[in-house]
Amino acid sequence: MTHPGVRADSGSTKHRIIAAAFDALATHGYADLSIKAIGDELGQSPSLIYYHFDDKDDLLLALLDFHLAQFTAEYLDGAGADPETNLRAFVDKLLPETVSADKRTFLRVYAELRAQAAQSEAYREKFTKLDSLLVTTVSDFIEAGIEAGQFADVDVPVAAEHLVGLLLYAMQTRATTTRTASISSIRVALDSVLDDLRGEAVRPSS
Missing domain, CATH: 1.10.357.10 (Tetracycline Repressor, domain 2)
Incomplete structure (x- = not known):
């Protein structure tokens, strides 16, 4: 999925995980979202996600931080x-x-x-x-x-x-x-x- 703010091809593993989390959240919703679902979206083992993030909420909070930075760059700068x-x-x-x-x-x-x-x-x-x-x-x-x-x-x-x-x-x-x-x-x-x-x-x- 192409969506505002997160580019999966940015070259950063964290950014690719964040992009996958966005797409998985859009598909499953918060209640049904799991690290496994994010891993499936990413095409990687959940262990890779756990290497960078503690849990689902830690990842989604990072997603919000990323969008806040992107919002500043796009709308304010x-x-x-x-x-x-x-x-x-x-x-x-x-x-x-x-x-x-x-x-x-x-x-x-x-x-x-x-x-x-x-x-x-x-x-x-x-x-x-x-x-x-x-x-x-x-x-x-x-x-x-x-x-x-x-x-x-x-x-x-x-x-x-x-x-x-x-x-x-x-x-x-x-x-x-x-x-x-x-x-x-x-x-x-x-x-x-x-x-x-x-x-x-x-x-x-x-």
């Missing part, structure tokens, strides 16, 4: 100089109008791993880190937009949490329901929030 453009591009990347089958699989796997955070402190820490990164990133874009005179002087933490909350809800909706029409409504709501940020913005005098 190399942002342009224009804050409003950066923010709108960020929203578009996380909530495109259409998604491929591979991206939909990724969202489903992501949702299943997030569900483990309800019971596991280790998973909770990973998703706390991810959500905090999202809020911090959006906050930085908004603050830069305020300084540039593109955005009104809003309550930045509240505005950032609002935007991220809508994005996370949309991603969860795509992954766990067939309410496709709701995605369009959420997108309209996001566009409205972005437009509201421009509000009474006044560019600083030079």
Whole structure:
């Protein structure tokens, strides 16, 4: 399977195991996932996996770390100089109008791993880190937009949490329901929030 974030041909044994874990999780689900199933996906003995990882959860937590690093590289690094453009591009990347089958699989796997955070402190820490990164990133874009005179002087933490909350809800909706029409409504709501940020913005005098 070709999926975002993990390349099985990266040359690293750990990366190949992580890619196999993703594919096995997409096939079997968390409850039925085993090291043997991951080994079968990889085409290797489970002993190879145990050489690198303690157990299933140790491997899946590494998968989350890998995706967090990939997310940073894909969505955050190399942002342009224009804050409003950066923010709108960020929203578009996380909530495109259409998604491929591979991206939909990724969202489903992501949702299943997030569900483990309800019971596991280790998973909770990973998703706390991810959500905090999202809020911090959006906050930085908004603050830069305020300084540039593109955005009104809003309550930045509240505005950032609002935007991220809508994005996370949309991603969860795509992954766990067939309410496709709701995605369009959420997108309209996001566009409205972005437009509201421009509000009474006044560019600083030079």
